[in-house]
Amino acid sequence: MAIHVEHEIHERRKGRNFGVLGLLxxxxxxxxxxxxxxxxxxxEAKKFETFDHVARPAIIPEEGDTQ
Amino acid sequence: MTDMTAHDTPYEASMGDYFALLKPRVMSLVIFTALVGLLVAPVPVHPFIGFVGVLCIAVGAGASGALNMWWDADIDAVMKRTAKRPIPSGRVQPGEALGIGMALSGFSVVLLALATNMLAAGLLAFTIFFYAVVYSMWLKRSTPHNIVIGGAAGAFPPMVGWAVATGSVSIESFLMFALIFMWTPPHFWALALFVKSDYGDAGVPMLTETHGRDTTRRHVIAYAVLLVPVAIGLGFTSIGGPIYLTVSVLLNLWFVKGAYDIWRRDDAAADADNYAVEKHVFKISLFYLFLHFGALLAEAALRPYGYGGW
Incomplete structure (x- = not known):
């Protein structure tokens, strides 16, 4: 007995399903x-580097630093 | 089992049927004008961002097409030209078209906002709203001037393309909008004069039927003349130049002459030569729009070499 039962809807909707797969x-x-x-x-990566719940001394602006 | 279901299996819509909901032919014009709006803008855009921008505009236009087909399925079923569309022919269920239209509207607007800027996304959302609600649901069945105001929906794409690049609206993008807006009525009415339409059977008021064909002829010349200052004016902005202006002057002379010929004759004369003039002017109108935007593109393409623009 086949474990995998093939319903006719699988065949009928094959094109559509592949279409949706392609779109995804x-x-x-x-x-x-x-x-x-x-x-x-x-x-520059520094522009979007920020604090993530932990103080990061490396990215604290230094005095006189305009950034 | 297959024997039992062979007769009563409903038609399974294919991807092609769903794609037809997006009105691919309208989409091609939208892609072209949006691309020109984006490329002539003074701000360079990363090619991939530009691609995503134009894709979103195209999908948004397709979404509004699907919503239009959902709402107008009753009209489409009555008219010969549209009876074969996916919904009236029974290949796609109305609810599917509504779902696809709504989903693609949301998708295109949100992706455009994330990929580019809020103004471009807002303009795209407004375009979809304008076509689906203002034109399809409200104006189309209530006034013979439906095509005039509804034409605005088709005029937005270059403005959205410009907003993708610049994040703003300016005189240049407004005039590109105005060019398509003013061009739509004479273009459409020239067609309405020679195509035997059955809008009347579907209960859609069309100028040719509500006010007569002579009035329509007067409207063609009036809008063709009003279009001239808009088209020429665009030539004096930062995206215009000698090439555009030359092309525009020639095209406007050609188009106004054609509209004048339409105005000067009546239906008896038109019947005699099988609407040759009206068909000719309709063809001119296609060249008119394509070459105006093509000339803008040429100006932008030549600018780096010191030739395009003023």
Whole structure:
């Protein structure tokens, strides 16, 4: 007895399901590429480095430092 | 089992049927004008951000097309031209079109806001609202001037494209909007004169049927003349230049001459030559818009080499 039962709806909706898969993959690729571009556009990483619940002396602006 | 279900299995909509809901032919014009709006802007945009921007504008336009098909399914079923659309032909359920339209509207606006800026996203949201609610739900069935105000929805894309790049609205983007806005009525009414429409059967007021064909002819020349200062004026802004201005002057002379020919004759004369003039002017109107935006693009492309612009 076959463990996997193939319903006819699987065959009937195959094209549509692959279409949705393609769209989802494209969406993931889009968000990933957008993230890479946005982060690289920031230039200096220090600009978006910040405190994460812990004091980080390394990024405390020094006196006279305009940033 | 397959024997039993073979007869009563409902038609399964394919991806192509869903894609048809997005009105791909309208989308191609939206992509072109939005791309020009983005590329002629004085602020350079990262190519991928620009791609995402135009994609969002295209998907937003598609979403409003799906919402329009959901709302107008009753009209579409009556008219020959639209009877084969996915909903009236039974390939897609109305609820599916509404769901796809709403989901893609939200998706395109939110992604545009995240990828570019709030102004571009706000303008896109307003465009979708304008086409789906102001035009489809309200004006289309209530006034013969539906096409005039509804044309604004088709005029927004270059303004959104410009906002993607600059984050602002300016005289240049406003005039690109005005160019499409003023061009839509004569373009559409030239078509309405020679296409045997069945809008009347569907209960949609069209100028040719509510006010007569002679009034429509007068409207074509009036809007063609009003379009001239808008088109020429755009040539004197920062995105215009000698190439655009030359192209624009020639195209406007051609278009106004065509509109004048439409105005000078009546239906008897038009019947005699099978609406040759009206068909010719409709073709001119397509060139008119394509070449105006093409000339703006040429100015922008030549600018780095010291040729484009003033």
């Amino acid at each position: 993959l494209a969406f993931v690729g889009l968000v990933f590429a957008l993230t890479v571009v946005k982060v690289l556009e920031l230039g």
